[in-house]
Amino acid sequence: MTTADGRLERWERLVARQLEAAPYLLLVVSAVLAWQNESQGRMLTLGLAALAAVWIAVMSRFRAVYVIGLVILIGVLCTRSIWFASFFAFTGYLHSWSHLRGLWRFAGVTATAAISVTAYQGGLPQSAGDVISFLFFTAAIVAAVGLFSFVGEVTTERSAERKRMVAQLEETMRENAGLHAQLLVQAREAGVFDERQRMAGEIHDTIAQGLTGVVTQLQAAVHARESDTDWQRHVGNAMTLARESLAEARRTIHAVGPAQLESTPLPEALDELTARWAALHELRADFTATGTARPLHPEVEETLLRTAQEALANIAKHAGAARVGLTLSYMNDTVTLDVRDDGSGFDPLLAADGGGFGLTAMRKRVTRLAGTLEIESEYGGGTAVSASVPAITRRDTGV
Ligand SMILES: Nc1ncnc2c1ncn2[C@@H]1O[C@H](COP(=O)(O)OP(=O)(O)O)[C@@H](O)[C@H]1O
Ligand SMILES: [Mg+2]
Incomplete structure (x- = not known):
């Protein structure tokens, strides 16, 4: 794996850890600001904020139930102080997207957006103008959250794809190395086999042929001696043949061409x-x-x-x-x-x-x-x- 990939992975892990901590941080910031700016029912607000923290910590496994509860808590906290709409409400977008699938994501995001906008407007819309701006801001938030999340998802998907490809490439390279080694072994074996064949062929061509000739000549010498003719000539032939095949056998071992072709x-x-x-x-x-x-x-x-x-x-x-x-x-x-x-x-x-x-x-x-x-x-x-x-x-x- 390259160093760039390693850096990317560390970065991804860091972001994931911070995303996990983000809701609590937002909750603390909202609660502190609410404590400082609201004079009534501080303890109740703090209690509700603590309940929200426990809810996030304990309930996030129960996806839809968790998000519904979270949105309700955001709504209640927003009635306590506007600061919860400014900070903590982001958790509603984040977790609607990460804990839900398909259209449910938009439902969660829309509910959160509607609550925030209502809080900013200081209550439910009263006039037609209020309704229009309520609808406009809510839609704008939903669109923005949807767009960012979509881009984020595509990036994550790409990075995962890239990781898969790198892994695959590494696997292929390992396999290739194995194949290479196998080919080398095969080539070496084929070389040894070829050399053995060559030696066998040469031994046949030189020693075996020579010895056949020697035997034939010696047989002829025996016959000639029986009939009292020139047997020495055959023995001489046999000796020449034997000497020549011996020389050829030596040349074979040293892999040089036949003596006849030398000059x-x-x-x-x-x-x-x-x-x-x-x-x-x-x-x-x-x-x-x-x-x-x-x-x-x-x-x-x-x-x-x-x-x-x-x-x-x-x-x-x-x-x-x-x-x-x-x-x-x-x-x-x-x-x-x-x-x-x-x-x-x-x-x-x-x-x-x-x-x-x-x-x-x-x-x-x-x-x-x-x-x-x-x-x-x-x-x-x-x-x-x-x-x-x-x-x-x-x-x-x-x-
Ligand atoms: N010129 C030839 N005339 C007759 N038979 C032959 C001739 N050449 C080869 N043969 C036949 O072919 C066979 C195979 O020859 P070869 O491969 O050289 O083996 P080897 O000579 O060791 O028997 C021989 O055994 C022989 O029967
Ligand atoms: Mg033969």
Whole structure:
């Protein structure tokens, strides 16, 4: 709450307290002046004033009854001295308004006004002129009291409305703070989840693929040894693969891009990858690049390289293909990598349901860059994997 609001509230409390004390004060002032100025029946006047004080103190709970009694007391006191009309009569206006509702308020105010005016005129109106001025003053008082009270009420209502709004605002701000904290926690959790996914994907792409290759080569070495052929070559392959995956795993932990892209443009890195893979698996694999090759954002290049690696790993593991072709196409806004094989094929829908990690991770990587991944395959008809990503250049992002 602001200091201005605090000051306003203190002010309101002060006014309310003084309004409560006002009737007694007015009564005392009237009684003292009456005592000094009237010589007859002072004790009776004092007694009536005391009765009025008790009435106010005790009876104000019984709203209508209280106001009727109050007006009668004002009337009686006014017959004792004009001073009661000058001061104490204000209590009649005040309490008619605060203790009654609707038209009853005006009834109370009018009665009080009529009594005061009568007292000022020194008794009930005698002539037509008296009646007219009586009516005029009474109406004027009623109108003035009504107007002031109305303005006062509107102000009070406004101030209450303002207080409600401030309270509501404070409530909303508290709720917002809660929401904010919740969002931060969620963002942090999402970040942790993303990072975990990334690590899992990278481990799959590097360690798992590498170990699969190592096992394949060692198996080949065992076969070669049995048939007394060049088994050392396979062991050498296995060692190279193991060393490379170890290096890749280390890079993953430190979140740096793949070694192949460090100093080599993407088309060359893919060409190299294809040649090495073909040699390793003793298969025919060709790589072609079309369009204007240009350096892309590291994230984009890494995504395409990982896609090629996983697609080739899948072919080695599942396809039993004889020929493999990779095409990298640079277009205006997108870059597309196609990997085709003439192997056994599979049902991409089933694979999607079964949830192999490789294809899922591939799709995640591509869609994270707002790209698309299409897999076309059928049993006996080979497989085509096509990944399209936005051609974000290094210059676009200042990397
Ligand atoms: N080129 C392919 N030829 C034949 N089957 C494939 C090919 N690529 C993927 N698959 C099938 O899709 C499945 C899911 O692949 P993937 O998500 O990479 O998981 P994983 O390789 O670990 O089994 C594979 O198990 C395989 O049956
Ligand atoms: Mg796989």
